[in-house]
Amino acid sequence: MTSVLYDVPGPRARFRSKIFSVVGVVIIVGALLALIVVLGLPKTSANGAVQPGIWDASRWDVFNDVQVWRTLGIGALNTLRMAFVAAAFALVIGVLFSFGRSSGAAWIRIPTTIVLEFFRGMPVLLMMLFILLVFSTGSFWAGVAALAVYNGAIIGEALRAGINALPSGQREAGLAIGLTPIATRFRIEFPQAFRQMLPIIIAQLVVLLKDTSLAFVVGYPELMRSGNYNLGTFFGNQYQFSFFFVVLAIYLTMNLSLSWLARRIAKRTGPQAGKLIKPDTTPPIDPNLVDARALGTQSRDQ
Amino acid sequence: MDAVIDNLPLFLEGFRNTLGLLAVAGVGAFILGVLVAAMRISPVASLRAFATVYTEIVRNTPLTLVLFFCAYLLPYLQFSPGYFQLAAIGLTVYTSPFVAEALRSGVNGVHVGQAEAARSVGLTFGQTLSFIVLPQAFRMVIPPLINVFIALAKNTSVAGAFFVFELFGAARRITNDRGDAVIAILLAVAVFYLIITIPLGFIAGRIEKKVAVLR
Numbered sequence: 001m002t003s004v005l006y007d008v009p010g011p012r013a014r015f016r017s018k019i020f021s022v023v024g025v026v027i028i029v030g031a032l033l034a035l036i037v038v039l040g041l042p043k044t045s046a047n048g049a050v051q052p053g054i055w056d057a058s059r060w061d062v063f064n065d066v067q068v069w070r071t072l073g074i075g076a077l078n079t080l081r082m083a084f085v086a087a088a089f090a091l092v093i094g095v096l097f098s099f100g101r102s103s104g105a106a107w108i109r110i111p112t113t114i115v116l117e118f119f120r121g122m123p124v125l126l127m128m129l130f131i132l133l134v135f136s137t138g139s140f141w142a143g144v145a146a147l148a149v150y151n152g153a154i155i156g157e158a159l160r161a162g163i164n165a166l167p168s169g170q171r172e173a174g175l176a177i178g179l180t181p182i183a184t185r186f187r188i189e190f191p192q193a194f195r196q197m198l199p200i201i202i203a204q205l206v207v208l209l210k211d212t213s214l215a216f217v218v219g220y221p222e223l224m225r226s227g228n229y230n231l232g233t234f235f236g237n238q239y240q241f242s243f244f245f246v247v248l249a250i251y252l253t254m255n256l257s258l259s260w261l262a263r264r265i266a267k268r269t270g271p272q273a274g275k276l277i278k279p280d281t282t283p284p285i286d287p288n289l290v291d292a293r294a295l296g297t298q299s300r301d302q
Numbered sequence: 303m304d305a306v307i308d309n310l311p312l313f314l315e316g317f318r319n320t321l322g323l324l325a326v327a328g329v330g331a332f333i334l335g336v337l338v339a340a341m342r343i344s345p346v347a348s349l350r351a352f353a354t355v356y357t358e359i360v361r362n363t364p365l366t367l368v369l370f371f372c373a374y375l376l377p378y379l380q381f382s383p384g385y386f387q388l389a390a391i392g393l394t395v396y397t398s399p400f401v402a403e404a405l406r407s408g409v410n411g412v413h414v415g416q417a418e419a420a421r422s423v424g425l426t427f428g429q430t431l432s433f434i435v436l437p438q439a440f441r442m443v444i445p446p447l448i449n450v451f452i453a454l455a456k457n458t459s460v461a462g463a464f465f466v467f468e469l470f471g472a473a474r475r476i477t478n479d480r481g482d483a484v485i486a487i488l489l490a491v492a493v494f495y496l497i498i499t500i501p502l503g504f505i506a507g508r509i510e511k512k513v514a515v516l517r
Contacts, residue, residue: 017345024348121499122492123459125470130488213364217463224366255362
């Protein structure tokens with residue numbers, strides 16, 4: 001697409017774009033270096049005490065302590081545990097929502113639509129607080145329930161779009177061979193829609209994993225709370241940055257690897273993977289040629 | 303119910319702050335997102351790489367972590383214009399890659415033939431973009447862009463956990479005062495959020511249908 005937008009650059013344009021490129025790199029690297037240097041400068045706080053810069057060894061020595069790593073590890077495990085349980089429930093709720101939304105009976109479809117719009121329009125955080133205060137479930141289940149319902153609503157919409165996008169012949173064929181409408185939905189339409197929408201669903205699960213960090217508001221000791229708040233306040237202000245960077249690195253590792261997985265699956269079971277006919281590598285035979293050949297054999301037979 | 307009516311001024315103050323955050327961060331994220339999207343489709347390789355890395359990192363960072371950085375670490379670096387502004391900065395940065403992705407997918411969604419036709423009648427890069435590609439991309443971009451802003455409206459609630467008194471902050475304070483009417487209070491707050499998100503979603507759906515007919 002981008003290459004269509006401009007001509008293949010000639011020597012002068014190539015030279016210019018190379019200069020732009022180099023200047024861009026210099027500016028970006030310069031800005032990053034400046035940031036690193038500014039962060040590394042020793043700082044004088046209001047009471048006159050001088051603190052060493054962020055890259056000073058004294059601001060990172062807490063990480064020699066095994067206990068710190070244990071706390072971070074437990075936090076990360078708590079995050080993953082909440083994400084895993086919530087994802088399982090979200091998938092189930094999503095399937096139920098998609099069936100309700102595309103149901104033939106109006107008395108199922110309309111209430112489901114209203115409930116779904118309600119959940120989609122609410123912040124997850126508010127839902128967590130609501131569940132925590134009203135049902136007094138404890139922070140873990142409050143987080144899990146809110147994440148499951150919210151992401152379930154979104155996954156349900158994706159699945160419904162997938163079912164709608166199927167050719168109507170699929171449903172008709174299912175009904176024609178004598179399956180009940182529900183069996184058609186479960187055994188013919190749903191597996192195809194699920195595969196079609198798998199990349200979107202996994203992308204939503206990455207969002208879910210990110211959103212587990214919201215549970216720190218209701219007091220769940222996940223990675224963010226244990227890393228930034230508990231350790232940060234325990235070891236004092238000078239380690240705030242160090243803990244922030246480590247927590248950020250852990251989050252990025254988890255999320256980027258899940259995103260990478262999503263992209264791999266999207267490539268393997270992309271739009272064409274759900275189709276019944278695999279795209280052929282050999283080009284289709286030209287109908288004119290077929291016709292001529294068929295005619296030829298016929299005429300020879302005669 | 304009386305708990306809601308008694309505390310209506312607090313609700314309205316929170317609602318105003320939520321709307322304010324939505325407006326400020328929305329405009330900021332749009333501007334930043336346009337810049338990132340422009341870098342992402344530009345011919346200059348270093349800008350492209352920078353925009354890609356920026357998008358990937360920010361998109362995979364939890365919003366709470368971004369706002370934590372803004373609310374705790376920026377003041378520590380002697381930059382403290384107030385928590386509302388800090389939260390607005392955090393939301394701007396967090397939302398900008400999503401805006402950029404929506405814009406980029408819009409530009410990519412315009413059929414290649416359109417750009418080829420424009421190029422073959424002799425339009426330059428700038429003319430092709432501004433007369434042919436962007437007007438079409440803009441129309442396709444509006445529904446996903448509105449979805450980004452809906453998400454932003456919901457994300458402003460996270461700022462309530464970082465010292466900004468918006469709807470979620472109001473909900474927390476009022477439920478602390480009136481523990482007996484928690485359900486009514488939280489439903490009232492939910493209604494305020496739905497006042498923002500449902501009309502936006504409705505508009506997005508309408509535009510999507512219109513564009514779909516045109517295609």
